[in-house]
Amino acid sequence: MATLPSWVSTLHNKFFNSTTRCVVTPVSTIKACSKEVPLNDNCEILSSICSKRRALLIGASALTSSMFNSSFAFAEEVPEKYRAFVDFVDGYSYYYPADWRDFDFRGHDSAFKDPFAALQHVRVAFIPTEKKDIRDLGPMEEAIFDLVKNIYAAPNQVPTIYEMQEHTIDGKNYWTFEYNLESEAFARTAFATIAIGNGRYYTLVVGANERRWSRLRNKLKVVADSFRMIDI
Template identity: 55%
Template sequence: MNSVAQNPEPTPELVVQVNGGCEKRSLLMTTGMLALSFIPTSSALCKEIPENYMEFVDKQDGYSYVYPSDWKEFDFTAHHSAFKDRYLQLQNVRLSFIPTDKNDIHDLDPMENVVQDLVNKLYAVPNQATFIKGIQERSVDGKNYYTFEYNLTSPNFSVTRFTIIAIANGKYYTLTVSANDRKWRRARNKLKVVVDSFKVFEIYSLLYWN
């Protein structure tokens, strides 16, 4: 994941807001070069966050979201950041992205087709039944997002999720929050805060050479 460096190699600056304050981690500095990434401070680094939540901001990859303050970070295969409930393993948030030549989600197929394909062909395994509960489009600071709520039912268990997608910086971002279906009614509002908080922002880099 890109949240914190796991080795002594320098990494681009990452800013994590904790209890209303901004903590900076690592600034990329190599011999003869300084790389700086700029994002609007007011919108992505030092804004007020909901009570009992913490904010994760990744300046290198251009996204942010909040998560419950009692959750812990963990590694989720093929994802760039992830946090989970300490006791309920199926309650988690994780984010991934892949390269794309698209500039906006409106460059994809119609919203309903995109969501149907993602749920039925990517998120569900062959023995799971799918049910899409709702789809919503929103726009924040000129960026467009599709959010959808859906259920995946297997013979032994059922899980319900929110997923939100967006495109920026040549990346197709996907953030998902989930819970066991039996816990969904109780957890839904808390998880909705997480998915609604997700934002992408443009990365601008300046390279200075000696």
């Protein structure tokens, strides 16, 4: 049986043979075992614990070393107190704090949150696009301002953008920016990283209540800067 690297915290079951719909992963944060197809012998043994957010640990022989090429070398150096989320099906990866737990965030593909402070969380979503690169959106300053003002901010919120950065990794361009959304009753600050690849427009947002931001900023910046697209 193949041994999987310890940094892999989640793999979507669609990556594997369609006749075996259980997830292969060496740790506990995993997706569900589908009930749409007959369970194999390994799944039958553990079928009583298979549910929407609980999955089965099964043989990893279908997973070969070719999956873990140089594109994922960064994940072998996960910072202390972080874990790596890797989605080979939807083509992206990122780090998240090791004590955070996965949860369902409506309209998003993956999300993790602080178990004691739900507003401290990271979430990733993507939509189809015909654009090939984030620069196709236009000048960075204009595109980010329009995004925060018209998409992220509610009508009763005042947006403020503090910082914008572009970085290029393995020929892929990413924009990361820090912003605040404030209303009369509430304020939240966050980092967002956006990128375009695989025919998808990806968005990662990681943030916290404004009162906690100064204490958490550096920790959450690691999450924002870790986002990578994986060719699919």
